Amino acid sequence: MTLTLAPWILAAVALMIMPYIFTSNSALTIMNQMWITVIFALAYNMLLGQGGMLSFGHAVYAGVGGFACMHIMNASDFFASFPLPVLPVFGGLFGAGLAMIVGSFSTRSAGTVFAMISLGVGELIAASSVIIVAFFGGEEGISGDRTYAMPFFGNEFLQQINVYYLTSFWVLLSAALMYLWSRTPVGRMANAVRDNPERAEFLGYSARWVRFYSFVASGFFAGIAGGLFAINYEILTEENLNTTSSGIILLVTFLGGVGFFFGPIIGAIVFTLVQTVLSLQTELWAFYAGSLFLATVMFFPGGLAGLLMMHVPAFKLGKARLLVRPYIKTLLPAAIGILGLCALVEMTFHVRHAAQGDNEMTLFWTTFDSHTLMPWLIAIAVTVVGIGIAKRTSPALKEAWSEANSAGDVS
Numbered sequence: 001m002t003l004t005l006a007p008w009i010l011a012a013v014a015l016m017i018m019p020y021i022f023t024s025n026s027a028l029t030i031m032n033q034m035w036i037t038v039i040f041a042l043a044y045n046m047l048l049g050q051g052g053m054l055s056f057g058h059a060v061y062a063g064v065g066g067f068a069c070m071h072i073m074n075a076s077d078f079f080a081s082f083p084l085p086v087l088p089v090f091g092g093l094f095g096a097g098l099a100m101i102v103g104s105f106s107t108r109s110a111g112t113v114f115a116m117i118s119l120g121v122g123e124l125i126a127a128s129s130v131i132i133v134a135f136f137g138g139e140e141g142i143s144g145d146r147t148y149a150m151p152f153f154g155n156e157f158l159q160q161i162n163v164y165y166l167t168s169f170w171v172l173l174s175a176a177l178m179y180l181w182s183r184t185p186v187g188r189m190a191n192a193v194r195d196n197p198e199r200a201e202f203l204g205y206s207a208r209w210v211r212f213y214s215f216v217a218s219g220f221f222a223g224i225a226g227g228l229f230a231i232n233y234e235i236l237t238e239e240n241l242n243t244t245s246s247g248i249i250l251l252v253t254f255l256g257g258v259g260f261f262f263g264p265i266i267g268a269i270v271f272t273l274v275q276t277v278l279s280l281q282t283e284l285w286a287f288y289a290g291s292l293f294l295a296t297v298m299f300f301p302g303g304l305a306g307l308l309m310m311h312v313p314a315f316k317l318g319k320a321r322l323l324v325r326p327y328i329k330t331l332l333p334a335a336i337g338i339l340g341l342c343a344l345v346e347m348t349f350h351v352r353h354a355a356q357g358d359n360e361m362t363l364f365w366t367t368f369d370s371h372t373l374m375p376w377l378i379a380i381a382v383t384v385v386g387i388g389i390a391k392r393t394s395p396a397l398k399e400a401w402s403e404a405n406s407a408g409d410v411s
Helices: 005-021 025-051 059-074 084-106 112-128 160-183 185-195 197-202 207-233 243-256 263-276 285-299 303-309 312-316 320-353 373-404
Strands: 360-363 366-369
Touching (some): 005 025, 005 160, 025 059, 025 160, 025 185, 025 207, 025 243, 025 263, 059 084, 059 112, 059 207, 084 112, 084 160, 112 243, 160 185, 160 207, 185 197, 185 207, 243 263, 243 285, 263 285, 263 303, 320 373
8 A cells, every 4th residue: 555645745735825825714714615525525436436336415424423513512511621623533433323324224236226225314314404403403503612622732713724724634634544545455345346346246345345334434534524514614504414415515526526536626626616706706606517517527527637637648748738729729719708608698697687777787897788789799799709719729629639649759
């Protein structure tokens, strides 16, 4: 088992210096959410990417771990006896405990049966959250105060920057542990069971037990994500358990790429930026996120990580520079055309849903009357011209791609 240290050292340095680049509290909150999503997505990919188990209810393991941490935070005498950085471990243990119960009957197979059981369990626990008020707090959820924990080297975690470094420590540690897990015999056998369970059984390995161990480990790290969520936001509700949260983490993982360990990391970063930054600009952010997910599934089944890895052969052959000019000629007009299309969507939404008499809207730092003809003509022209140029230059890009990935001499 080997672990190349360079990427991890670079990641640690990046995590250390990012608060000096993005100094506002809102930026720190976004980065905290990003790292929590990274842990959750990596935990989910232990099932989907490594084990081939499609779960529609994985949010319950993060949610239950988070609720358990919240109860510990509210047990003032007990909570005051240990430091806050330890709290996510309890979330992980509760997540793993629930995964052991559910996994005992759901990991017999990894196909449709497993997916339907995961959906049923997720719905059951989400519905129970408004019934079992003592644990889930009903519709209002449960809130707590992280500052009641025993100070950690004099730190009471009053500032968001303190929570950032706590979350950064856990994202680095969790990612390293999950990477090492993928290199263990169980992690390797999870790949074998995913690809051909009959052959794995023939070699003497129990496909069911391999799935069970992967499921429990995934539940543990999902619980850690839930514990960090409890620390960061100090409140959990039914939203942390429902199928929407489970669907989002599936989207995040698939967007980044389930076939690569670092794929969910990219997906979590991109989706969190879309969810937080883009949602401040438009009410249609979910529409754009869904469109991005659809485009990824249709054109890049390997996700964003797969798209990046497609360029590795060109770099190894020393021909990546052949792609620069064709990329600029195609992707730049394509991006302009997509922005024009987004303008049409935004103007349509404004015309349909704005209050009567509210004809003015601001788009791309420009204020105009959406009920006049000229903005529509400009948006249509930008869309048609941009996409038209991209379509016309795409054959040259395809030819350059073939040349960059061929073993011939560099021209």
